[in-house]
Amino acid sequence: MKQRLVQLIAQTELQVTEQQVQQLVGYVELLHKWNKAYNLTSVRDPNEMLVKHIMDSIVVSAHLQGENFIDVGTGPGLPGIPLAIMCPEKNFTLLDSLGKRIRFIKQVVHELKITNVTPVQSRVEEFQPEQGFDGVISRAFASMNDMVSWCHHLPAENGHFLALKGQFSEQEVAELPEWCSVTEVKSLQIPELEGERHLVILTAKE
Numbered sequence: 001m002k003q004r005l006v007q008l009i010a011q012t013e014l015q016v017t018e019q020q021v022q023q024l025v026g027y028v029e030l031l032h033k034w035n036k037a038y039n040l041t042s043v044r045d046p047n048e049m050l051v052k053h054i055m056d057s058i059v060v061s062a063h064l065q066g067e068n069f070i071d072v073g074t075g076p077g078l079p080g081i082p083l084a085i086m087c088p089e090k091n092f093t094l095l096d097s098l099g100k101r102i103r104f105i106k107q108v109v110h111e112l113k114i115t116n117v118t119p120v121q122s123r124v125e126e127f128q129p130e131q132g133f134d135g136v137i138s139r140a141f142a143s144m145n146d147m148v149s150w151c152h153h154l155p156a157e158n159g160h161f162l163a164l165k166g167q168f169s170e171q172e173v174a175e176l177p178e179w180c181s182v183t184e185v186k187s188l189q190i191p192e193l194e195g196e197r198h199l200v201i202l203t204a205k206e
Helices: 002-010 018-038 046-063 080-086 099-111 144-151 170-174
Strands: 068-072 091-096 117-121 133-138 155-165 180-187 198-204
Touching (some): 002 018, 018 046, 018 080, 018 099, 046 198, 068 144, 080 117, 091 099, 099 117, 133 144, 144 170
Parallel strands (some): 068 133, 091 117
Antiparallel strands (some): 155 198, 180 198
């Protein structure tokens, strides 16, 4: 599995250390193990997880500006855990309302010795951070309108929303609230993944 991940990473411009590769593979192994009992992801095959979960997450690491990030509706830690492994100098809060997911994340953080992740069990609208985040990341929301509406209290003054999407939808942009606008759309190239992936960066208007 490690060799396969190295081959996939080689098809990108990402720089990944030996330790990071070990941690990413370790995460997939834990996800695969826990998935049998806890049903954390619909992807069953670890080799598929490398593409659909690991590569799909880590390509975003090149686009993170700032130091403090929150992954909203993180599920089993996606994309938060792979991003935290890729960006050890940044801090990640991983938010989910389901206890079993947060328990799994705590186990991952402990076993893989990841020091820059804070797991939080809470509904997003009830979570009140002490300070705002530079980036609010999510691939869980059905629409960008839902994402910014539920998470509007989370970014810092100059913070951004980072929505991971499949196809980019002009219809979704049209439905955004007036206070929010799309500042950038990045097409993500993910080796061996079928279909499109986009990172949509949104900012609150002054």
